[in-house]
Amino acid sequence: DVKVTQSSRYLVKRTGEKVFLECVQDMDHENMFWYRQDPGLGLRLIYFSYDVKMKEKGDIPEGYSVSREKKERFSLILESASTNQTSMYLCASNQQGSEAFFGQGTRLTVV
C-alpha cells in the first residue's frame, strides 16, 4: 500500500513558536506538496518541491519555509507561528502529472 505519512494528526502551539510539520512518502515520488485547507477556501498551495533541495513557492508562502534534504521527506516550517496559521495542513506527493497521494492531514491550532 502506498503511503504518505504526516508526523502528527493534531498539534497545538503557542504564538511565536517555531513549528515543524514532517511528511514522508514511500513511493519514490519526485514531487511533494504542502497545502493548507480552510473552510470555503479549498486547498491552497504553500510550497512544492520537484526534487531534493529544490523548492518553489506556491500561492501563499508567506510565513512558511520548507526543507527537502531527502527525496522521501518534505518538511514545512512555521518560523514564528501566528493565530492566522491555525488550519488543516495536507502533504501530498506524485510523479509528474499523475495521481497525488495525500497524508491524513495535521490539524494545527495556534493559541
Added chain:
Amino acid sequence: TQLLEQSPQFLSIQEGENLTVYCNSSSVFSSLQWYRQEPGEGPVLLVTVVTGGEVKKLKRLTFQFGDARKDSSLHITAAQPGDTGLYLCAGASNAGNMLTFGGGTRLMVKP
C-alpha cells in the same frame, strides 16, 4: 497562478436526484483530476482526464474535460447518501509539476 473555480460551493439534494459540479479556469491544463475527500482524511483520486473533449464514466459518475482543456464537469446520476463528501478538481500545469486545486464542492445527499 492558475486559478480553478468550482461551482456550486455547497449542494444539498435528496437521494435519487442528479447533479453536476463545474470546474472552470481561464488557463489550459495538461490534465485535470477529480478527488473526493471525507472528513478527517486526505483527498482520494476519482479520475484523471487528459484529452480535450474526453468523457470518462465511473459507475454513476461521469467526468468531462472541455475541448480547450480549461474546464471540466462531474455529473452524478441518482445520487446516494454514500456520495456525500467534498469534491475537488485539480489541474496539472503544462510542466506537469504543479497541482492547483479548486475551492471544492461540498455535497450532502439526504436519504
